[in-house]
Amino acid sequence: MTMLTGVRNRTPFESAPSHRGRLRLIRRRTATPYLPSDRITADHTRRARWRIPVIVMTSSAVLAGCSGQSSPTAAGADPVAGGHLTVGIGTAIDCFDPQISPSSLTSSILRGVYDSLVYANPDGSFSPWLATSWEISPDATTYTFRLRTGVTFHDGTAFDAAAVKANFDRIVDPATASQYAGQLISPYRGAEVIDPHTVAVHLAAPYSPFLRAVASPNLGFHSPKSLTENAADLCQGGPTQVGTGPFTFTSATDGEGFTFTRNDTYNWAPASSDRTGPAYLTSVDYRILPESSVRLGALTSGEVDAIDQVAATDIDALASTEGIEVHRADPTGIPYTYFFNTDRAPFNDPRARLAIQKGVDLNTLTQGIFQGKYAPAAAPLNPATFAYDGTLEGTWGYDPDGAKTLLDELGYTATDADGYRTKDGKRFTIALIYDPTYQKPERITYDTAVQDALRTLGVELTITPIGNGSYIGVRNSGAYDIIAFGWSGSDPDVLRTIYGSDQQLADGGANGSHVRDPELDTLLQQGLTITDPEQRATIYSAAQKRILTSGYGLPAYVAPVVTAASTRVQGLTYAPDATVPALDSAWTPVD
Structure with missing residues (x-):
């Protein structure tokens, strides 16, 4: 879909009595x-x-x-x-x-x-x-x-x-x-x-x-x-x-x-x-x-x-x-999220993933950069999505002391001349890659703010554009630490698209974290086949908690x-998951 770091970003539709409610x-x-x-x-x-x-x-x-x-x-x-x-x-x-x-x-x-x-x-x-x-x-x-x-x-x-x-x-x-x-x-x-x-x-x-x-x-x-x-x-x-x-x-x-x-x-x-x-x-x-x-x-x-x-x-x-x-x-769908590659160090260790998750003050960054127009993410799903679990808000996120403790446990206890944490003389360095053809400046601004936030934690984040048509190949090969994107979809099955074991990037999926989690797969499969709405919501609540507590990513903000x-244009509406208005009912005065 796009509009993201090489993948897809989709959007919502309006609540109204007619098939497309007026603005x-x-x-x-x-x-x-x-x-x-x-x-x-x-x-x-x-x-x-x-x-x-x-x-x-x-x-x-x-x-x-x-x-x-x-x-x-x-x-x-x-x-x-x-x-x-x-x-x-x-x-x-x-x-x-x-x-x-x-x-x-x-x-x-x-x-x-x-x-x-x-x-x-x-x-x-x-x-x-x-x-x-x-x-x-x-x-x-x-x-x-x-x-x-x-x-x-x-x-x-x-x-x-x-x-x-x-x-x-x-x-x-x-x-x-x-x-x-x-x-x-x-x-x-x-x-x-x-x-x-x-x-x-x-x-x-x-x-x-x-x-x-x-x-x-x-x-x-x-x-x-x-x-x-x-x-x-x-x-x-x-x-x-x-x-x-x-x-x-x-x-x-x-x-x-x-x-x-x-x-x-x-x-x-x-x-x-x-x-x-x-x-x-x-x-x-x-x-x-x-x-x-x-x-x-x-x-x-x-x-x-x-x-x-x-x-x-x-x-x-x-x-x-x-x-x-x-x-x-x-x-609807998922917020702009940083996905940690669990196939390679350091993010093959959940402590490293959770340290980064705890090391960024999403509230301060989001409110400051977007002037209060966007909201910090509170869950792996956007709030407008069916089965979004609002109880997760405040249960995870910024905890600098907790982040430091996890980095200590990983052995990064020393500090070099630039203030970065080291272990055996090597910095804790992670790299974010993106495709400059599709990445929007707002996101680059946010990425840079995350980079600054992690620097205060002693973590070095590099941000590398990969252009000339090379990004997809690098991404699909798994040669990265972090990629970031958003994805829309009004059904919570979008979580399977993003975190399902059978959705690996190299196979045409969108599993940016390379997650292979049988427990999560079971939940996502149950949500796929059960038709009762309340049962599905309960299942997807458990899936969202599993994603957060496992540190598979850092949901950042909801745009x-x-x-x-x-104002001459009348009848603009949004169809399901649309990013631009539908025009079948649009009209303008005829001069």
């Missing part, structure tokens, strides 16, 4: 002009809750917005068709095929091109979409979907059961090299075409996140014709991207941007949608603007209508700018997804 706006009235900050920073990242004692059980997050003036379009105004939107995004898309790419930016944007079988509502329920109904077998290993009739792909091909089978078969085919979608349906055993509008999906074992998985844009549907004729070109973007969604993929220019055009025949929005027909916007241009200051300038000058990746240090200034609204959403848009 809640908090107004600030001022005409103070916005001046872009010299600091070029960017980073990705009211919850609906079901509660059992203090364990948050939610799969949604509320979007909040603030602006420098009231919107020129009344909040209750009726949407109008027509209009064009230009969106500035900070990261180029390497692959436009959501069945292959792990990038949350890819899946968020391509949501407009590809529909799914079901829609995940903010309250945790699911609404019909391309499937009008579904049945689950008593043993929870077969899901039978009745498909909507009259749905067509952009190339005119009919959407049917054979298309479902062709796409799911492709996703799990090793030749496809799916980097995320395959994990979402890892128990998939095959699909059976019952008739043109009925398909039975067979699983190897009960799989509680299955409906949420098939609601993901990563499991959206390519035209079978496109799979047959253009499969090798789907990463490139453009007209070969043929889905059933409200927008067609018109064109893509490498390094510059891409364009979507309204699908005028669209008439099959999710059942819980407040819109049934085509999108309101005639077209959407996405412009790739990597520099934060350039994106901010483009928005405030009117060159673009919306931007992503608004940095914490720019939120207040933008929010007080006339004609601009800042929109925030709490992320909201922050975007900004002109």
Whole structure:
């Protein structure tokens, strides 16, 4: 997914009565002009809750917005068709095929091109979409979907059961090299075409996140014709991207941007949608603007209508700018986390891992660097994620005396001339690597602050960028001490993706700590197969405690997804796990 140190960072969706709740706006009235900050920073990242004692059980997050003036379009105004939107995004898309790419930016944007079988509502329920109904077998290993009739792909091909089978078969085919979608349906055993509008999906074992998985844009549907004729070109973007969604993929220019055009025949929005027909916007241009200051300038000058990746240090200034609204959403998944490589010294010893975990004051760092806009992490899951365990807050973390005791136990009792702890004349030195192509300046700032904090403990942390396409190879080989990233996902099964023994990086997984923990694996497997929400929450609470007490990583901070848009833009919403707004219900006044 990305937006992280070489892996994936995904995000939340909004809590509201309709399929995508409208933005809640908090107004600030001022005409103070916005001046872009010299600091070029960017980073990705009211919850609906079901509660059992203090364990948050939610799969949604509320979007909040603030602006420098009231919107020129009344909040209750009726949407109008027509209009064009230009969106500035900070990261180029390497692959436009959501069945292959792990990038949350890819899946968020391509949501407009590809529909799914079901829609995940903010309250945790699911609404019909391309499937009008579904049945689950008593043993929870077969899901039978009745498909909507009259749905067509952009190339005119009919959407049917054979298309479902062709796409799911492709996703799990090793030749496809799916980097995320395959994990979402890892128990998939095959699909059976019952008739043109009925398909039975067979699983190897009960799989509680299955409906949420098939609601993901990563499991959206390519035209079978496109799979047959253009499969090798789907990463490139453009007209070969043929889905059933409200927008067609018109064109893509490498390094510059891409364009979507309204699908005028669209008439099959999710059942819980407040819109049934085509999108309101005639077209959407996405412009790739990597520099934060350039994106901010483009928005405030009117060159673009919306931007992503608004940095914490720019939120207040933008929010007080006339004609601009800042929109925030709490992320699901895991926070920005430092993962300790347990396969090599010093982190093959849990005392070393726990010493680092205890040696960093996350509260002070997070509040200071992000000006109170981000929160320090309290658990391995983000608070908006179902089964987040709020009781873990305060049970672990900063304990400098405890960190020093552990370092003493490891034998690092001497100190060199620079103040670093040594053992047999060698410093306690650890290295963090990152890919400068994807790592955002906010994260580098935070990494540097962690480096300074560890220096006061007598630990030397080096921070090394590995570019020129070499990062993935180094990472997958395990030649590092620490890597850091965030990962989104509304189901706590994301913990299996990050910490499961069968999710090693070299095998295409995301286990940055190289964890191989049978006890943790048992918990994660139980959470995968048990369908009762309260039982799952209890299991994932135990898993989160196991991760923290074992010191597999240092969850650092929770970064909201922050975007900004002109107040003329109405109807911006977040689909599940999105990092940019969905535009199928967006509209602007037509001049």
